[in-house]
Amino acid sequence: MAPSSADSEARSYRNASPGLAFFLTATLSLVLMFVDHRGDWLSQVRTWLSTAIYPLQVAINSPAAGLHWMQDNLALRNQLITENDTLRKQSLVQAAQLQRMASLEAENRRFRALLDSRARVPDRMTVGEILAVDMDPLRHRVVLNKGRPQGAYAGQVLLDASGVVGQIMRDQVYSSEAILITDPDHAVPVEVVRNGMRTIAVGTGDLDQLSLPFLTRNADVKAGDLLVTSGLGGRFPAGYPVGTIVAVDGSEGDAFLEVTARPAASLDRLHEVLLVFSPEPVTEVAPASPPGAEPAP
């Protein structure tokens, strides 16, 4: 039934030993897993391999990128005029709001000086694009087109137009890997805007749900409360919206409430994100801080 070539192949194959090869690869992968789980020593290996896989990711991203290009280049004149019009109006409104913002900021700076607390440094940002590439379906990770040479670094915070998106986990040469705030392994320190109460928002593995598991029964939260980053922990700069509380549950005997929130950022429709350069150098994650991590003057 099998062709003769395959038979002779099998006969010649019987002399080789799959056991030895299996022993080698199994040992090597066990060592790799152990080292990768224990520490950060394999980041260089990851960087090399990720460079090898980057062309494939770009190729996969190209249809989506092409579609965007076509939308930009083949749009009708009418559409462009309308879009331009809306954008101009939007920009006017935002500029007007910004005027008030400027005076508020000046006022805030004076107050902070009065209170003798450290002045807030405005955050520097750059725009990164998310490659249309699926990663592990069990986790919420994305690939960005900005790597270490472009100033991206592990621990850098990502925002979109409406809120916090996540942070960079691994900076590589051409791209970097980011974790979203909804990943089950991710947590972000937040505070409730209404009363300044601080807690932690943990990812659930569901793209439109965050969980706040550390609120006691007497905590003052209700549906509709806005959550912003508290700035504790030193990773996320304070004051960016994280989400809105949608439900507060908890049966009588429980010590903690079950609070769920919806992320402010539209995590399921990400295309472009803002990379925030943190004003303080990140010490725990990036030991050799790249130029982008230096404190802004």
Place this chain on the structure above:
Amino acid sequence: MKNARWPVWCILLLALAAELLPLPAVAQALRPAFTTMVLIYWTLMWPGRFGIFTAFLFGLLIDIAHGSLLGQHALTLSVISYLVLRVHLQLRVFPLWQLTLAVFALVFLEGFLLLWIDGATGRATLGPQRWGPVFAAALFWPIVMAIMDRVRERLERRKSSFS
């Protein structure tokens, strides 16, 4: 004279790309591990050329592309290809439905090993995202096998016409 190997490498890369292609969440739960299936096929049919080392290499590439623990897929794919190598002569004479069952067992074993490693490193999650692809692999196997058979016939015929 040997058959050309590069078409198979191209197919393996295509299978890897098919695993990275962006899909909506519902379809993601039904996407089979194409790389595993293609590797099983070629280890089964050309055992001298594609085997444990190929599986290890593609496992590493999947680990990088998925951002999972480095070595996780490398280990599971090595195990799968070792098992296929041990029993490839028996598997080859199976009718299609038995072969599909065997592939289902292998892919299930892979899913189990992945879950096991995830559990050992404290990242275990359960749900349709984990077991959907295993069943999808059994559903897709006859199609993948038909396509791969075509390719292999072409490659082997080309060889015989030249020698």
